[in-house]
Amino acid sequence: MTHLHGTIRRTRRVAGILGLLSTFLLSAFAVPAQEQPRDGTPTPEAVLEALFTAGPEAVTFTDEFAAAVSVDRLQTILSSLGEHLGPFRGIEGTDSPFTVRFVNGTAIADVVLSDGAIAGLRFRQITPATEDLAAAVTRFMDRPGEVALSIRRNGEEIVARNADRPLAVGSSFKLAVLRALELAVAAGDARWDEVVHLDHGERSLPSGVTQDWPDGTAATLETLAVLMISMSDNTATDALIHRLGRDAVDAAFPGDTPVLTTREAFLLKAPDSTEVRDRYLNGDAGTRREILRRGLSGALPPPDLFAGAPVHPGIEWFAPASGLTQLIDRIDRTDVLAVSAGPFDAGSWQYLGYKGGSEPGVVNMTLRLVTTDGTRYSVSATQNRGHHAVDLADFVQGLNMVLAHLQ
Numbered sequence: 001m002t003h004l005h006g007t008i009r010r011t012r013r014v015a016g017i018l019g020l021l022s023t024f025l026l027s028a029f030a031v032p033a034q035e036q037p038r039d040g041t042p043t044p045e046a047v048l049e050a051l052f053t054a055g056p057e058a059v060t061f062t063d064e065f066a067a068a069v070s071v072d073r074l075q076t077i078l079s080s081l082g083e084h085l086g087p088f089r090g091i092e093g094t095d096s097p098f099t100v101r102f103v104n105g106t107a108i109a110d111v112v113l114s115d116g117a118i119a120g121l122r123f124r125q126i127t128p129a130t131e132d133l134a135a136a137v138t139r140f141m142d143r144p145g146e147v148a149l150s151i152r153r154n155g156e157e158i159v160a161r162n163a164d165r166p167l168a169v170g171s172s173f174k175l176a177v178l179r180a181l182e183l184a185v186a187a188g189d190a191r192w193d194e195v196v197h198l199d200h201g202e203r204s205l206p207s208g209v210t211q212d213w214p215d216g217t218a219a220t221l222e223t224l225a226v227l228m229i230s231m232s233d234n235t236a237t238d239a240l241i242h243r244l245g246r247d248a249v250d251a252a253f254p255g256d257t258p259v260l261t262t263r264e265a266f267l268l269k270a271p272d273s274t275e276v277r278d279r280y281l282n283g284d285a286g287t288r289r290e291i292l293r294r295g296l297s298g299a300l301p302p303p304d305l306f307a308g309a310p311v312h313p314g315i316e317w318f319a320p321a322s323g324l325t326q327l328i329d330r331i332d333r334t335d336v337l338a339v340s341a342g343p344f345d346a347g348s349w350q351y352l353g354y355k356g357g358s359e360p361g362v363v364n365m366t367l368r369l370v371t372t373d374g375t376r377y378s379v380s381a382t383q384n385r386g387h388h389a390v391d392l393a394d395f396v397q398g399l400n401m402v403l404a405h406l407q
Helices: 002-026 044-053 063-070 069-084 132-143 168-187 221-230 234-244 246-254 262-269 276-280 285-294 323-331 392-403
Strands: 088-092 098-102 105-114 118-126 144-155 156-161 195-197 219-221 352-360 362-370 374-384
Touching: 044 088, 044 098, 044 105, 063 118, 069 098, 088 105, 105 219, 118 323, 118 392, 132 144, 132 156, 132 392, 144 323, 156 323, 168 221, 168 234, 168 323, 168 352, 168 362, 219 221, 221 234, 221 285, 234 246, 234 262, 262 276, 276 285, 323 362, 362 392, 374 392
Parallel strands: none
Antiparallel strands: 088 098, 098 105, 105 118, 144 156, 144 374, 195 219, 352 362, 362 374
């Protein structure tokens, strides 16, 4: 047990250190598309290998990159990788992104060359090795707060850790809105190309872009669905819920109902909503539906209210991880699910569909995956910390360790 906890602390430390360093390198990564190697110029793979085998002094950098990232800073990053993942073993891949293999784990490297010089470099998805899936799951579950994990392989649940416990899942509830839309289209009650006009008397707060579109802007249901899944657009989500009806979304959601619109959630969390919030939190499902049916008054709170500590964590969307893996398995519009891979590497899979949700104190990530041999997985992972923030970098790091054993 001592060894396990030491490994977990080491994993969290590398997630934090390398997360900051990778963010720094990202500023130097905004460069043109990869140039084709000219005769006699090294390939990105060869330059990357030289970086690890001979050090930064053995490769060249563009002036812009060198101005942004010093040789000493780059050497610190390489040393951190070696310290936490062990000795370098080799490079996999023929084009960026590459997989860098170490004795005790892997990292994904994006590299761009200009005339053989490094013009952009980023390390991400730092994944320490674990002995097997069971060990990776154990390490993932050992984090503060309430944690749940469900994994299905070809429809059969193979990992269930607190998987039936309803936890706050944030914007992952939007999977149910997509499923309700699919069912409405299949029943002939809606069309993907159906046009609706946005009513900004019902606009929500970001994330998203549609909250800033002019009143009455026309959009198809398909456009709203893509915005909802790809960038978690809140106003697009609410427009779909209004079009479909709350009952349809409730029927598709594998958790507590009624399902709030995002605007309703923000209004209930507002500082001046104490009385209605208390009635809502203390009421049963019928009482809550009646409160929502009558409507919530007041103005939306400022967005920066939600940028710090968790705000009234009881106002949320609660669902079990097992329900979310079943839900994402049922969704037919796999193209919509695949628009955004979130923090994961889609290139490692034949297919990757994703929807996540996070806010202070809450994170959920739900994925639908297909390996190169056609094996289907669905994965849903949740962490709740109440009035404490969740370490997102650590969460992704731990989940990547789990996913590495599914490939």
